[in-house]
Amino acid sequence: MEERWILFGLYEMEGIGKKSIAKLITGQHSLQELLYFEEGDWIEAGLKKDQATRLAREFDTGWIESRREQVYHRGIEVITYLDSNYPILMKETAQPPWVMYARGDTRLLHQPSIAMVGTRMPTVYGRKVGEKLAEQLSDAGLTIVSGLARGIDRVCHEAVLRANGKTIAVFGTGVDMVYPPENTSLAEQIAETGLLLSEYPLGTRARQGLFPERNRIIAGLTLGTLVVEADIRSGSLITADAALEAGRDVFAVPGPITSPKSRGAHNLIRQGAKLVTCAADLLEEYHSDLQNAEQLPYNRGRSAENASSEEQGLFPAVELSTDEQRIIVLLEQEEQSLDQLIEQLGWDFGHLHSVLLSLIIKKQISQLPGTKYARV
Structure with missing residues (x-):
């Protein structure tokens, strides 16, 4: 069995974490040898007794194949640290994942x-x-x-x-x-x-x-x-x-x-x-x-x-008056009703309505149901 699948099997095993896998990867034994380990061998490799017992009982090629089939049945691709297509940038980090599951391109x-x-x-x-x-x-x-x-x-x-x-x-x-x-x-x-x-x-x-x-x-x-x-x-x-x-x-x-x-x-x-x-x-x-x-x-x-x-800026430059800019600042935070704008700005209805209409024409804001206004 390929070493990448042995690594995948270790990763899938309940109770075997990243640090335990690191011990096994950096140990004196090859991944192939792990398939023939008994409980004492796992303990000698630095694992806890409950981990060793579980691995000795379940970890073999048949178990790994069953886990592999479950993943592929779902249309998921497995990428392990040992693979040539493992992302280089990820491998350069301090804690790259041993295994990643991918769906798509x-x-x-x-x-x-x-x-x-x-x-x-x-x-x-x-x-x-x-x-x-x-x-x-x-x-x-x-x-x-x-x-x-x-x-x-x-x-x-x-x-x-x-x-x-x-x-x-x-x-x-x-x-x-x-x-x-x-x-x-x-x-x-x-x-x-x-x-x-x-x-x-x-x-x-x-x-x-x-x-x-x-x-x-x-x-x-x-x-x-x-x-x-x-x-x-x-x-x-x-x-x-x-x-x-x-x-x-x-x-x-x-x-x-x-x-x-x-x-x-x-x-x-x-x-x-x-x-x-x-x-x-x-x-x-x-x-x-x-x-x-x-x-x-x-x-x-x-x-x-x-x-x-x-791309000289995120949005096309539009000339705005001082009053228009004040409304834009408010609407960039959240939608505002007509009453809220009147209360915050202290303007009379006629002036506010005129400025709002100008901003709509300039396509800077939009009117929502319930006399609310939002930044577009």
């Missing part, structure tokens, strides 16, 4: 990619910026990697799909256990043209601790991590920390100084993260990587050079 693991992460409860501003940047970076040839969480993660995945780009969703569960459940349809769409990826065996459900651990993979697969919008305690900052630990770039989008959802990103910028106000700010760091990627037949991205020169 695994070639994307070798494409230039960027992580995009942020708060699970973004403002209108955060959503709009995330959508625009994901679309532009994808259009330039970068694969967008995120965690399929609520908020910015979902916004970015969806924007890439709309742009016919490539995206990877890294799970904090098994790839057959979508979390949150409302993203099940989105996961299916990603699997068709992109990739679903996890280090957790099939059937692993969401639980505390798995998602922060998952973030190191998001950071490890990519050239850099872009924090779109995050408060000071956002989980996306864990991904940024993992990127720094792996020697990768960290980028952050500035936001309104009055918004708590911008504090985490602003703190990263103060600590040295590169400020990103348009796709070109990030693309200039990876010119050579994207030029090489353009030669690949399955990369449909636009020329990175063209994308960088064309």
Whole structure:
């Protein structure tokens, strides 16, 4: 039996964790020899008695084959640390997974990619910026990697799909256990043209601790991590920390100084993260990587050079009056009703209505049911 499948079998065995596998991998015995181990041999190799008993009783070629068939029956590809197609960037990190489970186009693991992460409860501003940047970076040839969480993660995945780009969703569960459940349809769409990826065996459900651990993979697969919008305690900052630990770039989008959802990103910028106000700010760091990627037949991205020169900002420049700008600032935080705007601005109805109408004509805001207004 190939060593990659023996490693897979160890990983699938209940009660055998990453540290135990590390002991066996770095030990004096080959993986092939492990198939013939008895309980005493496992203990001598550094495992606990309960682990040794379980392995001596269950671990053999028949058991491994049964686990292998279960995975392939679900259409899942197994990538082990011993494989030639294991992503190089991931292998360079401090804690690369021994095994990863993939559903979709695994070639994307070798494409230039960027992580995009942020708060699970973004403002209108955060959503709009995330959508625009994901679309532009994808259009330039970068694969967008995120965690399929609520908020910015979902916004970015969806924007890439709309742009016919490539995206990877890294799970904090098994790839057959979508979390949150409302993203099940989105996961299916990603699997068709992109990739679903996890280090957790099939059937692993969401639980505390798995998602922060998952973030190191998001950071490890990519050239850099872009924090779109995050408060000071956002989980996306864990991904940024993992990127720094792996020697990768960290980028952050500035936001309104009055918004708590911008504090985490602003703190990263103060600590040295590169400020990103348009796709070109990030693309200039990876010119050579994207030029090489353009030669690949399955990369449909636009020329990175063209994308960088064309995108001078996230949104087309529109001349706004001082009063129009005041309304935009309010609507970038959240939708506002007519009454809320009157209360916050202190204007009379006629003036407010005139300014709102001007912004609608300029396509800067939209009117929603119930006399509410939102940033477009």
